[in-house]
Amino acid sequence: MALRDDIEQVALATNDCKSNTDVYFTRLASYITVLASRKGFFAQLLARTVLLDASRSLTLVMYSDEVVPGNVLAPDNQRKSFLVYASFKEFNEWLSLAEAWLPVTVLRTKTLDVILGGLSAVMRALIAFLQDQFCLTSGIAFAVDNITYLLHVQKEFLFLKDEAAMKRMLGVKGAQGMKPCFKCKNVLYALANSQARDPYFTTVAEHRAQRFDPNTDADVEVVMQHLQTQKEILNNKQFEELQTLSGFKLVEQGLLSDPVSRATVKLNNCLYDPMHVYLSSGLLNVELKLFFDRLAKTTALSWSDFEKMACASWTVSSCIGGSSASERKNAARGRLMQKTDHYKGSASDLLTLLPLLLFFLHHIVRPAHGHLINETSSLLALVLAIRLVYGAKRTMTLDSAKLLMHQQEHLLYFCKAYGADVCRPKHHFQFHIGQQFEQHGLLLDCFTCERKNAEFKNSVAPHIKRLSGFEASALRSLLQRQLVHDSDAVSHLTSGFCGQTQPSVELASKLGVPGVVLGTSLHIERARVGLGCLRIFVASRRAFLVTAVLFSQETYYLVGDLFSLVSEELDFSYSFWAVETTSLIVPAKDAIATGLHMLFLTYLVFPVAVSVICLLL
Numbered sequence: 001m002a003l004r005d006d007i008e009q010v011a012l013a014t015n016d017c018k019s020n021t022d023v024y025f026t027r028l029a030s031y032i033t034v035l036a037s038r039k040g041f042f043a044q045l046l047a048r049t050v051l052l053d054a055s056r057s058l059t060l061v062m063y064s065d066e067v068v069p070g071n072v073l074a075p076d077n078q079r080k081s082f083l084v085y086a087s088f089k090e091f092n093e094w095l096s097l098a099e100a101w102l103p104v105t106v107l108r109t110k111t112l113d114v115i116l117g118g119l120s121a122v123m124r125a126l127i128a129f130l131q132d133q134f135c136l137t138s139g140i141a142f143a144v145d146n147i148t149y150l151l152h153v154q155k156e157f158l159f160l161k162d163e164a165a166m167k168r169m170l171g172v173k174g175a176q177g178m179k180p181c182f183k184c185k186n187v188l189y190a191l192a193n194s195q196a197r198d199p200y201f202t203t204v205a206e207h208r209a210q211r212f213d214p215n216t217d218a219d220v221e222v223v224m225q226h227l228q229t230q231k232e233i234l235n236n237k238q239f240e241e242l243q244t245l246s247g248f249k250l251v252e253q254g255l256l257s258d259p260v261s262r263a264t265v266k267l268n269n270c271l272y273d274p275m276h277v278y279l280s281s282g283l284l285n286v287e288l289k290l291f292f293d294r295l296a297k298t299t300a301l302s303w304s305d306f307e308k309m310a311c312a313s314w315t316v317s318s319c320i321g322g323s324s325a326s327e328r329k330n331a332a333r334g335r336l337m338q339k340t341d342h343y344k345g346s347a348s349d350l351l352t353l354l355p356l357l358l359f360f361l362h363h364i365v366r367p368a369h370g371h372l373i374n375e376t377s378s379l380l381a382l383v384l385a386i387r388l389v390y391g392a393k394r395t396m397t398l399d400s401a402k403l404l405m406h407q408q409e410h411l412l413y414f415c416k417a418y419g420a421d422v423c424r425p426k427h428h429f430q431f432h433i434g435q436q437f438e439q440h441g442l443l444l445d446c447f448t449c450e451r452k453n454a455e456f457k458n459s460v461a462p463h464i465k466r467l468s469g470f471e472a473s474a475l476r477s478l479l480q481r482q483l484v485h486d487s488d489a490v491s492h493l494t495s496g497f498c499g500q501t502q503p504s505v506e507l508a509s510k511l512g513v514p515g516v517v518l519g520t521s522l523h524i525e526r527a528r529v530g531l532g533c534l535r536i537f538v539a540s541r542r543a544f545l546v547t548a549v550l551f552s553q554e555t556y557y558l559v560g561d562l563f564s565l566v567s568e569e570l571d572f573s574y575s576f577w578a579v580e581t582t583s584l585i586v587p588a589k590d591a592i593a594t595g596l597h598m599l600f601l602t603y604l605v606f607p608v609a610v611s612v613i614c615l616l617l
């Protein structure tokens with residue numbers, strides 16, 4: 001099928017109600033069959049996922065965000081666009097790869113501004129279009145390696161966006177309303193005098209999660225129907241007040257204005273993004289600035305001391321989640337905290353700093369500066385909550401009770417340190433993250449798609465000179481590029497050496513097996529492991545530091561040293577370890593699975609002395 005046929009042109013009404021404007025959607029079902037015919041990454045991943053349970057329907061996840069080409073000094077507002085990508089929830093940990101997400105639409109903000117109902121109307125049309133594409137009773141057939149699979153997709157999709165985009169999609173009042181959280185009925189910015197005596201209402205500074213009264217889909221139905229009837233009765237001012245009180249807006253042509261669309265968009269399927277809540281103009285960005293300002297004002301310590309500590313010599317795992325010395329230096333540079341009311345680094349910079357922050361707070365600030373107990377406890381609890389959330393992204397498990405404990409402790413101490421009136425809606429939104437994990441069984445965030453947005457920003461948008469036809473050209477370009485990436489990404493599904501290798505006669509004779517090849521690292525499916533990689537097994541309180549990889553008799557093995565934990569730390573951010581056994585050899589597939597600790601003692605080979613103190617991420 002020609003790629004040209006994979007885009008649908010859809011006409012939407014404009015604000016003046018006199019004309020239409022065209023938007024372009026990927027015919028996702030056809031595009032998936034194109035991907036399947038090329039036997040690339042997406043089709044193989046989809047085939048595996050469908051194979052796991054052929055009777056199960058998959059859940060489509062839609063991500064969208066606004067992307068501004070150009071740079072901070074010269075943003076290209078003419079090409080500023082909303083991008084939507086889609087994938088399937090059941091891909092689980094594979095969702096962290098950009099190739100698992102398919103481009104669905106590109107829409108210039110200027111075009112969006114003239115569409116009646118704005119983003120909400122576009123999403124309504126897009127959801128209906130995709131439902132038509134996928135929800136065929138017989139499913140979508142695609143073939144990989146001569147086997148035909150049937151893809152069934154659920155009628156209800158998941159939605160992942162930052163708060164601003166979610167607000168625009170749903171037509172909720174958000175920052176302009178009294179109720180900043182569309183998932184709760186009784187959480188307000190601040191209590192008016194009349195509400196102060198009513199125990200039902202609470203604010204974004206509330207840490208007792210049992211106080212929150214959740215909005216249900218039935219509640220939204222009642223609110224929307226009420227707004228629809230009152231619109232006819234009230235004058236503009238009164239109606240505006242009613243919308244502010246309810247937290248919802250009546251958007252003409254919008255998603256929630258239509259009973260059919262309302263029935264398929266469930267509140268529980270609209271997800272708060274942990275990255276935006278915590279790390280991207282998030283709670284940690286703001287609190288870091290508050291904390292270090294207070295530290296500098298009341299002690300001899302400041303951000304430059306933290307910067308020096310971050311740039312010191314640490315031993316860090318080279319696995320996913322590890323950081324290099326230059327990344328730590330970059331994330332801690334002083335400029336990110338100057339002339340600003342929040343830390344200006346990226347979400348990745350903040351993740352790099354987390355273990356260092358724990359060390360700094362726990363060992364340097366807390367023992368010497370008791371007067372900052374509230375500030376230190378607040379920041380410590382926040383960092384621990386974020387580490388738990390981002391650990392869940394890798395392990396696919398989350399201790400929700402522990403997360404709630406850290407979140408409550410954080411908010412309690414934050415209010416004591418800085419005052420309840422400094423709390424923002426994000427202080428409340430974080431309480432929904434554990435709930436979302438329990439409902440959907442995985443942690444979804446915007447990291448991957450934000451990375452993917454760079455392609456539109458840097459390689460697609462600047463090269464399309466004409467604005468007429470920009471959206472269709474940009475979408476086609478993204479789809480074409482996706483095909484190229486899709487072929488390259490097949491390597492994620494296989495195992496193999498990275499870098500140089502050499503045969504080792506000595507090892508072959510020690511192991512008593514023929515044909516041993518030695519290397520420094522390899523990729524096993526989506527994981528890359530090799531020299532310097534460290535895996536920690538919390539249950540057995542042991543760690544495995546990889547020193548080499550080897551291949552023999554059709555199997556990859558990791559060579560490494562086993563360490564046991566000798567410190568009692570808050571968590572495994574940084575910890576002190578002693579060598580227990582050296583030069584173990586374990587099958588690589590077992591080593592990347594959880595539960596490796598069971599295998600350690602089985603594979604002892606020969607001893608080499610190593611010692612290490614690790615900063616673990």
Ligand SMILES: [Zn+2]
Nearest residue numbers: 181183184187
């Ligand atoms: Zn809420």
